[in-house]
Amino acid sequence: MGLLHRHRQLTPYLLLAPGLLWLGVFFVVPLGFLAYQSLQSGNFDIGYSFSWAWGNYWNAVRDYRPQFVRSLEYAGIATVLALVVSYPVAYWIAFRGGRWKNLLLLFIVAPFFVTYLIRTLAWETILSDNGFVVHTLQHLHVLGPGGRLLATSTAVVTGITYNFLPFMALPLYVSLEQIDHRLLEAAQDLYASKWKAFVRVTLPLSLPGVVAGTLLTFIPAAGDFINAQLLGSPENHMIGNVIQSKFLELTDYPAAASMSFILMAAILVAVAVYARAVGTEQLTGTAV
Amino acid sequence: MSAVAATTQPRGEILSSILAFVRHHVLTLYSLLFFAYLLLPIAIVVAFSFNHPTGNFNYVWQGFTWDNWRYWDGVPGIRSAVFLSLEIALLASLVATALGTMIALALVRYGFRGRAATNIMIFLPLSTPEIVLGASLLTLFLNLNVVFGFWTILIAHIMFCISFAVVTVKARLVGFDRHLEEAAMDLGANEWVTFRKVTLPLIAPAILAALLLCFAISIDDFVVTYFNAGSETTFPLFVWGAARVGAPPQVNVIGTAIFVIAVSGMLVNVLIQMRRTRAATS
The missing domain is CATH 1.10.3720.10 (MetI-like)
Structure with missing residues (x-):
């Protein structure tokens, strides 16, 4: 009996062990190696050695400040755009979707079933100089006669917004769908206008979805380099582009490693500032 | 019938009824536009898998062909x-x-x-x-x-x-x-x-x-x-x-194939769920 009891206590740990071990060895330990690498000095030919080289961090910030700022800027704009664009649709599906809800949700996630790179290449086609978007905008004199969209920040932000849109729309939908419709009826019974009922009841209740969607969109967007590479020019490059080329083309590992940590820190700071603005309860409520 | 009725109506009334319709369905119309935006790149990927490009760049529509699908591994x-x-x-x-x-x-x-x-x-x-x-x-x-x-x-x-x-x-x-x-x-x-x-x-x-x-x-x-x-x-x-x-267009072919397989799997799942909820409510 005692043995069985002990055995039952052991079961959860046995279930956890293989998966957590995998995450430990291939997620946590690598972060340690990344930290170790970021404080090394030397060069690829003579080899790198650990020397508490904090200078890597200062050099990264000094040399690549525009790319860091641009990453946060593009990710921020794309997140706000995604929120504004998808909120009404999430609302529409949650409140008017009826029994078509699941089908409409399938439409929302449909872009995810096209390979990321291929859908970004599709935007390259849509925004290309001979495409109908550029022609229409030139016709409307929004763009000058030689004006283009590709290789501009507009194209990069457009691509980022599109690529991460489902990350925003799905949590919004989930939080809107959970709202008890009787609360809205109550508000209207108490003579709140439709608009007022939305602002005072629906919007606050959907805030967890807004917070979750914002984080899920902002974090991958800030680290992205594919949109800047395929839709932008070197002037639109984000920090992801720099990290990628330092690691894989220039083999300047310590610089690339320190930039990865600065990116993580920058994201954490941005999330913390955001958390202060919306309240930490909302944040931890959705995170765990 | 409705066409005859519409022509006999004064113009202003038609306009205001259109406006009323739009106001009532503005969210629905917006959502339809949104889905068009969401699906446009996918439509491009599928369409260009049938393109017959003349040069290296598969950006401009040149003509329809099945060849990319027939020779999907031709690259x-x-x-x-x-x-x-x-x-x-x-x-x-x-x-x-x-x-x-x-x-x-x-x-x-x-x-x-x-x-x-x-x-x-x-x-x-x-x-x-x-x-x-x-x-x-x-x-x-x-x-x-x-x-x-x-x-x-x-x-x-x-x-x-x-x-x-x-x-x-x-x-x-x-x-x-x-x-x-x-x-x-x-x-x-x-x-x-x-x-x-x-x-x-x-x-x-x-x-x-x-x-x-x-x-x-x-x-x-x-x-x-x-x-x-x-x-x-x-x-x-x-x-x-x-x-x-x-x-090359073959990239679009594979992309389309992955998309179609994944979506049909999801679609079957969604339809089964819809049937179940319908059976449960009726």
Whole structure:
């Protein structure tokens, strides 16, 4: 009996062990190696050695400040755009979707079933100089006669917004769908206008979805380099582009490693500032 | 009839009735526009898989052809890239789902010390930018002098799939009725038999969902793979390389095929659910 009891206590740990071990060895330990690498000095030919080289961090910030700022800027704009664009649709599906809800949700996630790179290449086609978007905008004199969209920040932000849109729309939908419709009826019974009922009841209740969607969109967007590479020019490059080329083309590992940590820190700071603005309860409520 | 009625109406009335219609359905109209925006790039991908480009660049519509589909592997390297992606996705989703299901079972059904820490451990990889995941694994393998290739890709894919598997299975386990297991145990079944005969069939849909999700994420992954592939080429890496010189229409063919297979799978699932809810409500 005692043995069985002990055995039952052991079961959860046995279930956890293989998966957590995998995450430990291939997620946590690598972060340690990344930290170790970021404080090394030397060069690829003579080899790198650990020397508490904090200078890597200062050099990264000094040399690549525009790319860091641009990453946060593009990710921020794309997140706000995604929120504004998808909120009404999430609302529409949650409140008017009826029994078509699941089908409409399938439409929302449909872009995810096209390979990321291929859908970004599709935007390259849509925004290309001979495409109908550029022609229409030139016709409307929004763009000058030689004006283009590709290789501009507009194209990069457009691509980022599109690529991460489902990350925003799905949590919004989930939080809107959970709202008890009787609360809205109550508000209207108490003579709140439709608009007022939305602002005072629906919007606050959907805030967890807004917070979750914002984080899920902002974090991958800030680290992205594919949109800047395929839709932008070197002037639109984000920090992801720099990290990628330092690691894989220039083999300047310590610089690339320190930039990865600065990116993580920058994201954490941005999330913390955001958390202060919306309240930490909302944040931890959705995170765990 | 309605056309005759419309022409006899004064103009202002028609306009105001149109306006009223628009005001009433503004959200619906907006949503339709939104879906058009969402599906436009997909339509482009599908359409250009039938394009007959004259030069290197598959950007401008030149004419319809079936050739790209007939000779989908007519471009050097695309065939092996597709098969490598399928192989990795299959193995990674199987392993990650097994590991993830075990973690989810432990989290939902047992009280133990370290639950909060485990939850954080699952949440962290999901909230780390992919480029950091890829870069840190790269430094690990570099420092240990591991040869990059099939195994490093597989290890990486299992790593980032585990959290997705845990979250998916956990979401469906929460409403799980534990009395059924207790009943089986009361009737003399041991833990393993209970698990096989009661628990597993009940959570099978969740496991299947996790498998499909992991498969989809793995076959689509570019960033982490790019950092850890060495000289191996998965399908997304092939697209990346091809994009530099102009991606051939065969890339669109594979993209369309993946899209159609994934969406039909989801569609069947959605239709079954709709039928069930309809049967339940009527």
